[in-house]
Amino acid sequence: MTRSLRSPFRKLGLALGLALLALPAFADQAADVDALIRQLAPVETQQESAAPAPESVEVHGKRIWIVPYHRVDLEVYFAFDSSELTWRAQQDLTALGHALSSQQLRPHRYLIAGHTDATGDAGHNQWLSERRAEAVVRFLINNFPIEPYRLLAVGWGESRLKTPATPNAAINRRVEVVLMLPVESNAPVAPEVGPATPPAAAAPPAAAPEAPLPGTITTDKDGKVTITW
Numbered sequence: 724m725t726r727s728l729r730s731p732f733r734k735l736g737l738a739l740g741l742a743l744l745a746l747p748a749f750a751d752q753a754a755d756v757d758a759l760i761r762q763l764a765p766v767e768t769q770q771e772s773a774a775p776a777p778e779s780v781e782v783h784g785k786r787i788w789i790v791p792y793h794r795v796d797l798e799v800y801f802a803f804d805s806s807e808l809t810w811r812a813q814q815d816l817t818a819l820g821h822a823l824s825s826q827q828l829r830p831h832r833y834l835i836a837g838h839t840d841a842t843g844d845a846g847h848n849q850w851l852s853e854r855r856a857e858a859v860v861r862f863l864i865n866n867f868p869i870e871p872y873r874l875l876a877v878g879w880g881e882s883r884l885k886t887p888a889t890p891n892a893a894i895n896r897r898v899e900v901v902l903m904l905p906v907e908s909n910a911p912v913a914p915e916v917g918p919a920t921p922p923a924a925a926a927p928p929a930a931a932p933e934a935p936l937p938g939t940i941t942t943d944k945d946g947k948v949t950i951t952w
Contacts, residue, residue: 759822762795765831765902777904782834782877789834793902796885799859806854808862816859819900820867823874832873835860836899841881841890853878859898875903 777788797819800812808816822828837856839848856876864871884895 755818756821756825759795759819760825760827763793763822763831763833763900763902764827765790765793780834782875787834787875788904790902790904795900796897797900798896799855799898801855801858804851806851806858808858813862816862817866820863820869823863824867824869832875832903832905834899834901834903835863835874835876836883836901837876837878838883838885838895838897838899839881840892840895841884845881849878849880849882851878852880856898 777790779786779788781787797815799815800809801807802809823833835856837852837854837859839852841848853876856878860871860874860876863869863874881890881895884890885897886892886894889895
């Protein structure tokens with residue numbers, strides 16, 4: 724009986740074809756990771772000299788400082804009116820996870836901010852944006868070597884629309900990743916003030932004239948002579 728070699732070669736060809744098709748996807752993801760690292764890494768450039776100054780924001784009752792120049796807006800897809808990440812959202816967040824766990828970004832902290840459009844109740848939008856930001860942080864921490872303290876989730880609801888002129892536009896529904904300043908820099912630097920000049924020391928009191936020794940002769944201004952024994 725003659726066995727056909729077509730089937731094994733066909734399977735091998737199919738496997739090679741699938742591998743070749745996957746190569747562009749891996750290349751695209753690597754490019755996405757590199758782009759995210761370049762955007763989020765706090766590397767000083769000539770362009771940055773004209774960048775916006777750090778911004779002070781209040782998060783969970785604490786004031787922090789963020790660097791708007793080092794930020795990215797991501798379209799993260801959730802189920803309707805839900806904080807559950809869709810499969811597509813998880814795929815889109817994979818590049819961010821690789822970037823945040825890279826050697827270049829590992830020393831830094833980031834604010835993960837959820838945004839909504841202005842459709843519906845503002846209070847509900849605020850609540851939903853908070854849950855979605857927390858869902859993104861959980862996904863990143865659970866799937867990548869990222870320490871929890873490096874990511875801070877916050878929901879801003881519809882208070883920071885990307886396109887205020889079109890408040891219901893889909894572009895307003897996003898997740899924002901922003902570089903946070905180090906803890907020691909999370910306050911404006913007060914001008915240096917030198918130590919206060921100490922007050923001049925008071926002049927020591929004049930020493931009392933020494934008493935004449937016994938058996939000495941003294942003469943006052945009137946010529947009176949006094950002998951002390």
